[in-house]
Amino acid sequence: MLAVVPPPVTVRVPSKINLHLSVGDLREDGYHDLTTVFHALSLTDEVTVYATQEPGIEVSGEGARLVPTDGGNLAMRAVRALADHVGKPDEAERVRVVIRKGIPVAGGMAGGSADAAAALLACSTLWGLDLHRDELAEVAATLGSDVPFALYGGTALGTGRGERLVPVLSRHTFHWVLAFDQRGLSTPKVYGELDRLRESGDPPRVGPPEALLEALASGDPRRLALLLGNDLQAAAVSLRPGLRRTLRAGVSAGALAGVVSGSGPTCAFLCTDGDAALKVAAELAGAGVCRTVRVAHGPVPGARVCDE
Numbered sequence: 001m002l003a004v005v006p007p008p009v010t011v012r013v014p015s016k017i018n019l020h021l022s023v024g025d026l027r028e029d030g031y032h033d034l035t036t037v038f039h040a041l042s043l044t045d046e047v048t049v050y051a052t053q054e055p056g057i058e059v060s061g062e063g064a065r066l067v068p069t070d071g072g073n074l075a076m077r078a079v080r081a082l083a084d085h086v087g088k089p090d091e092a093e094r095v096r097v098v099i100r101k102g103i104p105v106a107g108g109m110a111g112g113s114a115d116a117a118a119a120l121l122a123c124s125t126l127w128g129l130d131l132h133r134d135e136l137a138e139v140a141a142t143l144g145s146d147v148p149f150a151l152y153g154g155t156a157l158g159t160g161r162g163e164r165l166v167p168v169l170s171r172h173t174f175h176w177v178l179a180f181d182q183r184g185l186s187t188p189k190v191y192g193e194l195d196r197l198r199e200s201g202d203p204p205r206v207g208p209p210e211a212l213l214e215a216l217a218s219g220d221p222r223r224l225a226l227l228l229g230n231d232l233q234a235a236a237v238s239l240r241p242g243l244r245r246t247l248r249a250g251v252s253a254g255a256l257a258g259v260v261s262g263s264g265p266t267c268a269f270l271c272t273d274g275d276a277a278l279k280v281a282a283e284l285a286g287a288g289v290c291r292t293v294r295v296a297h298g299p300v301p302g303a304r305v306c307d308e
């Protein structure tokens with residue numbers, strides 16, 4: 001008798017920016033305690049998983065040549081982690097993963113984490129596991145601090161390493177322009193640079209997130225713009241001084257404010273509305289301060305199975 005092969009499953013997954021990122025001191029385990037406000041954006045990746053006798057991984061799209069296509073790929077690691085979690089490690093050897101990237105690689109927008117979250121949901125569906133998102137999030141946290149957020153999306157307050165999440169209700173849509181840099185930045189190097197800067201001086205700290213959470217609730221982008229803040233920005237700018245120019249150029253182009261996304265080097269610019277974002281994007285693209293410009297809005301939902 002022929003075995004029934006389940007149909008492939010495609011999941012669309014958002015990128016993130018950090019509206020607020022407060023970094024505590026270095027912990028003994030090599031991580032930093034964070035208080036962060038994650039915000040999921042409409043710039044997405046898509047991950048398809050196939051049940052196959054020819055396992056492997058294919059990557060296309062934005063920055064594809066920079067993404068590992070061996071066992072080190074975060075999506076492939078997620079497939080293995082889920083198979084182990086449900087006690088069927090051999091299942092991971094019968095999956096082909098196809099990734100279409102829209103999220104810049106090593107850009108501070110958690111693209112690899114997004115692919116891992118997408119792969120978890122896709123395989124849970126492919127294997128008919130029907131696991132609750134909270135259970136997938138437990139597996140996600142073992143793969144990286146940012147992976148659980150990509151499952152839930154929306155806007156959320158993250159603590160711990162960033163993996164402990166509380167949703168932040170936000171009924172308003174905000175409009176963003178994203179400036180991708182020529183090359184990525186390594187997350188551990190940016191955290192290391194912040195530790196170095198703190199040893200030799202006192203870079204500014206963003207403090208608690210309460211005022212920003214109130215601004216989010218108000219839905220007023222002008223209020224929110226005044227409160228965007230990221231402790232890693234000084235470190236990213238120290239490693240990539242050209243980001244200062246990019247941040248200035250976005251505001252000169254008409255954005256309300258700009259902030260480095262996570263560990264950078266992508267810069268996110270908040271705009272008054274969608275039309276303003278298109279204008280800012282066009283002007284920024286002509287300013288010669290970045291490789292690529294995109295518009296996006298947020299918040300958007302987390303990883304979702306796409307209907308064919």
Ligand SMILES: C[C@@](CO)(OP(=O)(O)O)[C@H](O)COP(=O)(O)OP(=O)(O)OC[C@H]1O[C@@H](n2ccc(N)nc2=O)[C@H](O)[C@@H]1O
Nearest residue numbers: 030031032108109110144145146161187188191262263264
């Ligand atoms: C900076 C942030 C902000 O959201 O995002 P990105 O800029 O990478 O997207 C995150 O903290 C990145 O999270 P993620 O990329 O999942 O990091 P992980 O794989 O867990 O850790 C990679 C390395 O970053 C450092 N790290 C990460 C998280 C944390 N709370 N403290 C840290 O010091 C550690 O050096 C760790 O070894």
Ligand SMILES: Nc1ncnc2c1ncn2[C@@H]1O[C@H](COP(=O)(O)OP(=O)(O)O)[C@@H](O)[C@H]1O
Nearest residue numbers: 073074075105106107108109110111112113115
């Ligand atoms: N599926 C993936 N997509 C992107 N990068 C990946 C993936 N799997 C592993 N990586 C590695 O993870 C590193 C961090 O990538 P990414 O998650 O895009 O950036 P960031 O941590 O800045 O948000 C990259 O340099 C890349 O080598």
